[in-house]
Amino acid sequence: xxxxxxxxxxxxxxxxxxxxxxxxxxxxxxxxxxxxxxxxxxxxxxxxxxxxxxxxxxxxxxxxxxxxxxxxxxxxxxxxxxxxxxxxxxxxxxxxxxxxxxxxxxxxxxxxxxxxxxxxxxxxxxx
Amino acid sequence: xxxxxxxxxxxxxxxxxxxxxxxxxxxxxxxxxxxxxxxxxxxxxxxxxxxxxxxxxxxxxxxxxxxxxxxxxxxxxxxxxxxxxxxxxxxxxxxxxxxxxxxxxxxxxxxxxxxxxxxxxxxxxxxxxxxxxxxxxxxxxxxxxxxxxxxxxx
Numbered sequence: 667x668x669x670x671x672x673x674x675x676x677x678x679x680x681x682x683x684x685x686x687x688x689x690x691x692x693x694x695x696x697x698x699x700x701x702x703x704x705x706x707x708x709x710x711x712x713x714x715x716x717x718x719x720x721x722x723x724x725x726x727x728x729x730x731x732x733x734x735x736x737x738x739x740x741x742x743x744x745x746x747x748x749x750x751x752x753x754x755x756x757x758x759x760x761x762x763x764x765x766x767x768x769x770x771x772x773x774x775x776x777x778x779x780x781x782x783x784x785x786x787x788x789x790x791x792x793x
Numbered sequence: 794x795x796x797x798x799x800x801x802x803x804x805x806x807x808x809x810x811x812x813x814x815x816x817x818x819x820x821x822x823x824x825x826x827x828x829x830x831x832x833x834x835x836x837x838x839x840x841x842x843x844x845x846x847x848x849x850x851x852x853x854x855x856x857x858x859x860x861x862x863x864x865x866x867x868x869x870x871x872x873x874x875x876x877x878x879x880x881x882x883x884x885x886x887x888x889x890x891x892x893x894x895x896x897x898x899x900x901x902x903x904x905x906x907x908x909x910x911x912x913x914x915x916x917x918x919x920x921x922x923x924x925x926x927x928x929x930x931x932x933x934x935x936x937x938x939x940x941x942x943x944x945x946x947x
Binding site: 737745775782 | 886901916
């Protein structure tokens with residue numbers, strides 16, 4: 667895992683520093699993937715907290731905000747991790763519509779994973 | 794600072810976000826070289842307000858969920874419509890947290906694609922759809938917030 671992050675981050679930095687291309691394609695793609703991962707990760711953390719009181723307690727980083735604090739923070743950190751790892755697979759072309767599709771898919775999936783009737787159904791399945 | 798201030802500030806930022814979206818989207822529809830600079834300013838404002846909205850909303854959320862009988866959450870849960878918290882508020886707090894990430898993407902896209910946006914229609918369309926996604930995932934917590942405030946204000 668460490669190697670994937672290191673390789674991805676190194677390629678990301680090379681791409682960002684490369685001024686021979688107008689578009690740092692890897693950075694843009696990494697961000698599409700990272701942003702798509704944020705809602706999905708938040709949703710997964712939300713369901714995990716509903717299933718396990720231990721996870722809920724772990725995610726409560728701030729007493730006033732409650733477990734929401736950990737769900738959002740770790741959700742964003744997961745997005746960052748996905749963005750750092752994604753350049754390991756070099757894009758063959760600038761497939762912006764595919765990247766947009768992944769982003770929209772992530773947003774809808776993340777929204778579904780925090781919609782209470784779906785959360786209850788998934789928690790019931792897991793338990 | 795009183796929670797009423799944060800609630801007002803949160804609403805004000807929401808209005809600013811709507812204005813930044815409208816200006817950026819209109820600029821993007823008929824983009825010119827001069828308009829590109831305005832587009833960058835508009836999306837930067839959208840990005841800053843998205844994060845400020847999230848931060849101020851979190852401040853209001855602390856008062857909303859305070860473990861006292863007078864807090865909005867306690868009153869909603871004790872009232873005839875507890876689903877307003879368990880379904881609507883849950884959806885609002887999480888979908889609102891998605892928006893700063895989408896706004897960051899929009900900002901990086903406009904800075905990275907820059908003048909290519911003038912030449913390539915597909916990049917303009919992708920950026921427009923990213924802005925629309927930011928807008929839709931802002932409107933959802935907006936509408937839910939208005940409904941929740943009608944049920945019990947902070």
